[in-house]
Ligand SMILES: Nc1nc2c(ncn2[C@@H]2O[C@H](COP(=O)(O)OP(=O)(O)O)[C@@H](O)[C@H]2O)c(=O)[nH]1
């Protein structure tokens with residue numbers, strides 16, 4: 108049975124998990140080649156796609172089939188030979204389905220990287236074995252850490268160009284560890300690879316017998332992701348209220364939403380925010396089928412024992428485990444507005460879970476030099492792609508947890524009130 | 538106890554989340570219904586998302602007039618079962634009124650002519666969000682599409698100026714006259730779709746399953762002989778055992794020789810397939826960036 112066929116016997120796909128990962132690295136470190144390689148070696152590229160890549164490669168005069176062309180989608184990118192947006196790619200093995208967010212590495216695309224990182228379980232950071240840890244490696248690691256990506260893999264690429272040298276690998280590994288001690292990443296792994304030739308990507312390298320660790324693919328298939336969601340603090344932002352108005356379901360009021368944290372089950376005592384009303388869970392269900400327990404990232408409908416007033420933007424939490432409730436927020440921001448820097452005293456729309464309100468920027472505490480983590484307290488102008496710490500005040504209280512405790516209830520975006528464009532991605536500090 | 542869900546459940550949860558956001562954030566949302574399996578899947582997900590209420594979206598079908606009879610029959614049947622509202626926008630009418638131009642020549646299609654008919658339906662009904670069954674794995678240009686894709690007042694898509702989409706926060710704010718295209722199953726692959734159809738027992742038009750019908754071969758593509766596809770000189774009509782992987786216009790949708798007459802066999806077949814499902818659509822083969830060019834103009 109081929110790998111692809113194996114995926115489809117019903118038993119194995121019932122157990123397949125989903126892993127989302129992002130790739131980062133400087134221009135030319137080999138990101139696109141690596142993704143092309145993962146797809147190619149896992150037999151996820153279709154013949155017609157491969158044909159198109161071959162034709163393009165020839166047209167461009169590339170020597171080998173240019174696997175990077177598999178991912179470099181939009182016209183202008185193909186023309187410039189660089190990646191300028193976030194492109195999503197898919198492949199699966201019998202164990203897992205993977206979603207790759209392929210993001211550009213250059214500093215002017217920090218916001219794209221932040222976007223790709225926001226939903227990722229894992230980040231692959233590429234390092235060119237000839238150049239070692241560079242400014243970009245540090246920036247990408249900082250972003251991974253700031254965005255709370257639970258797992259990081261440092262792929263030291265182009266090992267073929269340093270004679271497959273163990274010494275080079277160790278040197279880079281040590282340099283990285285020294286720098287990363289300042290960061291908040293829990294799980295870091297190092298893998299020496301050649302994306303071009305395929306060593307240690309899907310297949311074990313015959314050129315680096317000194318390396319005893321797993322291949323990248325093995326790692327992607329086996330890294331433990333069950334605890335990536337918060338299963339402790341029960342949080343349920345209400346998206347919409349379901350009222351059928353039919354005879355059969357005359358008095359039905361279902362609260363629809365996606366569990367953002369913790370576990371909910373029938374009989375739990377709950378509190379509704381902001382009203383503070385309390386009740387018990389009558390049923391937790393999807394499409395009428397009762398569930399024993401609901402947890403993140405399930406989309407469910409919840410009914411309550413009492414007929415209380417609940418609407419979109421409210422949050423149902425387990426009584427006794429409250430989130431923070433405040434109008435004064437201390438957060439890290441990545442700025443995404445092409446036109447204007449963040450305005451002190453400026454007003455923005457804030458979107459947090461299913462809740463919307465207005466806010467005013469009170470203070471920029473510092474801007475961060477993303478290349479070395481230095482806090483810049485003199486230069487506080489936060490422009491496109493800058494990262495900094497801000498304080499703001501909202502018109503209404505929001506219900507949140509610190510981002511490092513819960514990525515869903517700890518994040519929000521800022522929207523420009525005139526253009527409606529998303530201008531800020533924010534992570535709430537503890 | 539490990540608190541995890543499998544990949545299909547996670548994709549379902551994500552799609553349901555997106556649909557509920559659409560219902561909550563927009564005033565006149567609709568499902569763009571093509572008659573294909575992806576849009577049938579959307580209606581199924583919508584049913585689950587709002588159960589026990591009816592789906593809060595009408596179905597909008599942009600009718601090219603070049604349909605397979607089976608597609609229209611199934612559409613009407615589905616609308617009845619769901620007790621949903623159906624709105625039909627006619628490409629023929631757009632052509633007759635001079636809003637769209639009929640393509641001439643050997644490989645003419647009504648793909649491009651769909652755009653004005655769609656934009657007219659949006660204007661007539663003041664839709665502010667249209668959900669579609671497009672998936673990012675279908676085509677290169679779609680790999681960068683957002684879940685919530687903003688369109689200006691001309692219905693155009695600007696790939697350079699897409700709103701960043703972070704976490705699960707969807708910003709559907711817009712100015713008067715603008716609208717959104719929303720793609721709840723962005724992260725699904727063809728295989729995910731089939732696995733899910735099997736798991737949920739979703740009913741599909743018979744044309745997706747292997748059957749025998751008269752066909753012709755044209756430029757390497759097998760076309761079913763219908764009212765809209767008649768044999769040309771030198772073409773021989775043969776009874777072939779085929780099935781369809783997508784259901785677009787009868788004039789351009791290629792059939793595949795296949796014995797897969799059950800969902801399990803289809804899953805096996807898709808798993809082993811060596812071509813993407815759009816690989817046999819004459820419209821995408823026109824140029825390397827055909828899809829991107831059409832999207833900018835407002836194609837789905
Ligand atoms: N020798 C060697 N070259 C590589 C390797 N990986 C990538 N390259 C080359 O490096 C160049 C840049 O690769 P690309 O994937 O486009 O980098 P990106 O900018 O990070 O996406 C291309 O010419 C690749 O063929 C490798 O492992 N070894």
Ligand SMILES: [Mg+2]
Pocket residue numbers: 138139140175179189190
């Ligand atoms: Mg690239």
